[in-house]
Amino acid sequence: xxxxxxxxxxxxxxxxxxxxxxxxxxxxxxxxxxxxxxxxxxxxxxxxxxxxxxxxxxxxxxxxxxxxxxxxxxxxxxxxxxxxxxxxxxxxxxxxxxxxxxxxxxxxxxxxxxxxxxxxxxxxxxxxxxxxxxxxxxxxxxxxxxxxxxxxxxxxxxxxxxxxxxxxxxxxxxxxxxxxxxxxxxxxxxxxxxxx
Amino acid sequence: xxxxxxxxxxxxxxxxxxxxxxxxxxxxxxxxxxxxxxxxxxxxxxxxxxxxxxxxxxxxxxxxxxxxxxxxxxxxxxxxxxxxxxxxxxxxxxxxxxxxxxxxxxxxxxxxxxxxxxxxxxxxxxxxxxxxxxxxxxxxxxxxxxxxxxxxxxxxxxxxxxxxxxxxxxxxxxxxxxxxxxxxxxxxxxxxxxxx
Amino acid sequence: xxxxxxxxxxxxxxxxxxxxxxxxxxxxxxxxxxxxxxxxxxxxxxxxxxxxxxxxxxxxxxxxxxxxxxxxxxxxxxxxxxxxxxxxxxxxxxxxxxxxxxxxxxxxxxxxxxxxxxxxxxxxxxxxxxxxxxxxxxxxxxxxxxxxxxxxxxxxxxxxxxxxxxxxxxxxxxxxxxxxxxxxxxxxxxxxxxxx
Amino acid sequence: xxxxxxxxxxxxxxxxxxxxxxxxxxxxxxxxxxxxxxxxxxxxxxxxxxxxxxxxxxxxxxxxxxxxxxxxxxxxxxxxxxxxxxxxxxxxxxxxxxxxxxxxxxxxxxxxxxxxxxxxxxxxxxxxxxxxxxxxxxxxxxxxxxxxxxxxxxxxxxxxxxxxxxxxxxxxxxxxxxxxxxxxxxxxxxxxxxxx
DNA sequence: TATGAATGAGTCTTCATTCAT
DNA sequence: GATGAATGAAGACTCATTCAT
Numbered sequence: 058x059x060x061x062x063x064x065x066x067x068x069x070x071x072x073x074x075x076x077x078x079x080x081x082x083x084x085x086x087x088x089x090x091x092x093x094x095x096x097x098x099x100x101x102x103x104x105x106x107x108x109x110x111x112x113x114x115x116x117x118x119x120x121x122x123x124x125x126x127x128x129x130x131x132x133x134x135x136x137x138x139x140x141x142x143x144x145x146x147x148x149x150x151x152x153x154x155x156x157x158x159x160x161x162x163x164x165x166x167x168x169x170x171x172x173x174x175x176x177x178x179x180x181x182x183x184x185x186x187x188x189x190x191x192x193x194x195x196x197x198x199x200x201x202x203x204x205x206x207x208x209x210x211x212x213x214x215x216x217x218x219x220x221x222x223x224x225x226x227x228x229x230x231x232x233x234x235x236x237x238x239x240x241x242x243x244x245x246x247x248x249x250x251x252x253x
Numbered sequence: 254x255x256x257x258x259x260x261x262x263x264x265x266x267x268x269x270x271x272x273x274x275x276x277x278x279x280x281x282x283x284x285x286x287x288x289x290x291x292x293x294x295x296x297x298x299x300x301x302x303x304x305x306x307x308x309x310x311x312x313x314x315x316x317x318x319x320x321x322x323x324x325x326x327x328x329x330x331x332x333x334x335x336x337x338x339x340x341x342x343x344x345x346x347x348x349x350x351x352x353x354x355x356x357x358x359x360x361x362x363x364x365x366x367x368x369x370x371x372x373x374x375x376x377x378x379x380x381x382x383x384x385x386x387x388x389x390x391x392x393x394x395x396x397x398x399x400x401x402x403x404x405x406x407x408x409x410x411x412x413x414x415x416x417x418x419x420x421x422x423x424x425x426x427x428x429x430x431x432x433x434x435x436x437x438x439x440x441x442x443x444x445x446x447x448x449x
Numbered sequence: 450x451x452x453x454x455x456x457x458x459x460x461x462x463x464x465x466x467x468x469x470x471x472x473x474x475x476x477x478x479x480x481x482x483x484x485x486x487x488x489x490x491x492x493x494x495x496x497x498x499x500x501x502x503x504x505x506x507x508x509x510x511x512x513x514x515x516x517x518x519x520x521x522x523x524x525x526x527x528x529x530x531x532x533x534x535x536x537x538x539x540x541x542x543x544x545x546x547x548x549x550x551x552x553x554x555x556x557x558x559x560x561x562x563x564x565x566x567x568x569x570x571x572x573x574x575x576x577x578x579x580x581x582x583x584x585x586x587x588x589x590x591x592x593x594x595x596x597x598x599x600x601x602x603x604x605x606x607x608x609x610x611x612x613x614x615x616x617x618x619x620x621x622x623x624x625x626x627x628x629x630x631x632x633x634x635x636x637x638x639x640x641x642x643x644x645x
Numbered sequence: 646x647x648x649x650x651x652x653x654x655x656x657x658x659x660x661x662x663x664x665x666x667x668x669x670x671x672x673x674x675x676x677x678x679x680x681x682x683x684x685x686x687x688x689x690x691x692x693x694x695x696x697x698x699x700x701x702x703x704x705x706x707x708x709x710x711x712x713x714x715x716x717x718x719x720x721x722x723x724x725x726x727x728x729x730x731x732x733x734x735x736x737x738x739x740x741x742x743x744x745x746x747x748x749x750x751x752x753x754x755x756x757x758x759x760x761x762x763x764x765x766x767x768x769x770x771x772x773x774x775x776x777x778x779x780x781x782x783x784x785x786x787x788x789x790x791x792x793x794x795x796x797x798x799x800x801x802x803x804x805x806x807x808x809x810x811x812x813x814x815x816x817x818x819x820x821x822x823x824x825x826x827x828x829x830x831x832x833x834x835x836x837x838x839x840x841x
Numbered sequence: 842t843a844t845g846a847a848t849g850a851g852t853c854t855t856c857a858t859t860c861a862t
Numbered sequence: 863g864a865t866g867a868a869t870g871a872a873g874a875c876t877c878a879t880t881c882a883t
Binding site for chain 2: 853
């Protein structure tokens with residue numbers, strides 16, 4: 058019965074395939090290099106399908122960037138869970154960051170969104186949202202200022218990984234996060250004098 | 254072929270104009286959005302001039318990115334001089350960084366080089382060189398690890414500025430740099446805002 | 450992008466039209482003088498159609514040369530049939546060659562392929578194939594050496610026709626072919642105009 | 646004194662260098678592929694020199710083709726001398742032809758002129774002149790018809806060499822020329838019923 | 842609805858030719 | 863006179879987008 062319902066394919070599934078292909082390509086060749094043809098080829102769908110589901114290439118691009126942002130969001134959710142379970146210490150956080158660095162796709166997805174944000178106000182909100190997510194994760198324990206500082210540092214770590222051949226190692230990250238975050242505040246947040 | 258009046262005849266100047274126009278455009282619309290036509294229009298030269306001086310658009314792009322990197326280099330030289338004069342303290346450094354953040358062009362030039370580095374190995378070296386410059390500035394006073402950490406943090410600050418509407422403020426930067434750098438390791442201690 | 454009326458929708462036919470137009474132009478203005486624009490104009494199709502069907506101009510050129518080679522092949526098949534019916538004598542062959550010379554297009558098609566072969570290894574095979582076709586037609590009757598010699602001579606006749614205003618006449622061709630081929634070596638002798 | 650006369654260089658010599666470079670290039674890459682820039686680079690002269698000595702590229706092309714034709718002419722003069730000395734027999738002629746085939750440049754020069762002749766009436770005369778030269782060499786001994794036939798065959802041999810990997814061998818050429826030319830006429834020409 | 846043919850705008854690039862120096 | 867900078871026309875090619883089927 059469920060098979061009979063969908064004639065050929067599930068439109069939603071196809072849409073997802075296209076977005077996934079576009080996201081892959083953005084990570085690989087950059088947001089400005091994607092074309093309908095490349096996306097169609099990568100997704101294994103006919104050219105027409107890419108224009109069927111998205112009015113313009115910009116729309117497709119946006120959907121793909123949103124997809125990448127969702128991936129990062131999901132990853133952050135994993136971080137949240139891990140911190141909740143293992144404790145929000147610089148050591149645990151450093152471990153999670155270092156793990157993230159090992160997943161090239163994760164790093165690139167994040168960087169792609171931020172890069173696209175520079176010249177696209179729409180994406181800017183996406184990028185802002187992501188870093189705020191991390192801030193909000195750390196803020197209850199370390200306060201806004203330190204949480205912001207740590208997030209900005211981790212941002213720098215991501216870029217460093219993207220540009221350099223040798224990724225930064227966990228001990229370094231832990232040490233620096235330790236300095237930035239200091240000791241966890243006893244139990245609950247203190248509003249501090251952070252800026253942004 | 255045409256009866257048009259040939260323009261000025263100063264190859265070096267013209268080349269510089271073209272590179273400057275390309276650099277401007279990279280900052281404004283992104284490295285992937287530049288075209289011969291846009292550069293020619295911005296520089297106020299005929300289309301053919303852009304191809305006369307650069308065999309390929311890639312060559313022109315590279316020259317423009319190098320120009321931007323040189324700008325950043327010059328700025329870093331200014332930082333070096335200021336640190337030498339006013340002391341390599343987190344406070345002085347924070348002031349210089351905050352000043353840099355106020356110069357949108359400076360931030361954008363730096364970010365443009367880093368962004369272009371992601372998909373262009375040639376530019377990657379340029380980007381690496383820039384961050385190493387800053388590391389080398391701080392290393393004599395704070396050691397490699399702290400110098401690197403501070404540089405990575407400043408990198409994050411730059412991105413944050415690029416993405417957010419409100420730039421981070423000087424006190425925040427000073428506080429965090431203080432935590433990252435700690436007391437100068439050398440014999441010329443400065444007043445540092447370290448805490449924790 | 451435009452409100453133009455799309456034309457007919459018969460890809461195969463359109464492809465053939467484009468190839469035919471390109472072949473015509475190669476014969477008229479030479480293989481190196483064809484451009485997308487000229488082909489499109491000649492075929493009566495928009496510029497984009499020529500690039501839609503052929504990834505590169507080289508591909509289009511190759512298809513057109515192959516088309517010309519096919520024409521020559523078809524002509525050779527006619528020669529084969531005629532020789533089979535009327536006997537493989539120098540006289541019959543000379544008549545067929547002389548007929549071929551009267552068809553300017555046939556001569557030009559042949560010469561165009563050979564000319565293009567000089568600087569294009571891919572086409573070289575095409576050209577070789579054509580002359581081998583004729584050799585194989587004559588070889589069973591006259592042996593490889595004489596068949597080759599006659600083919601080479603006929604090649605020279607084609608070029609002579611291409612360069613001179615007055616084409617060589619049938620009697621001359623017959624006389625020379627008679628000398629080159631001599632008496633048929635097979636069991637089915639034909640009246641031959643051999644002399645000397 | 647002779648050195649003082651010419652300021653920088655001998656204009657005539659420079660002109661010859663340019664023509665020689667163009668001729669070389671025509672042989673290598675085809676008559677349609679030459680450009681001012683390529684010729685200047687090959688000749689080792691500044692770009693402006695190529696336009697200084699020739700009003701248009703067509704003029705330069707024509708001069709270069711004429712140069713190639715002159716080379717062939719010189720070669721034919723060598724053939725004339727050799728025939729005069731060693732006798733105008735098919736064997737001697739075949740040897741000279743076979744020697745010519747070994748000189749790739751000689752074959753290509755000849756073919757370049759003939760090829761260019763197809764679409765350029767001006768060059769056509771040049772090409773006609775060349776084959777007539779050879780006819781006139783053989784005519785006194787073998788008569789116009791046989792001389793023409795042999796020339797046409799040799800023309801075919803040249804093309805065959807250009808297209809095939811393995812050049813035709815001397816014995817084959819001698820055998821066929823022997824059949825085409827027959828025995829040398831006793832002493833002086835007989836006007837025969839040849840066509841062209 | 843799904844597909845891919847159709848179209849032309851726009852891109853990079855090459856070059857003949859002109860002409861300032 | 864010699865040089866190479868200057869210019870734009872023209873060429874190959876790519877692709878977003880439209881729309882017939």
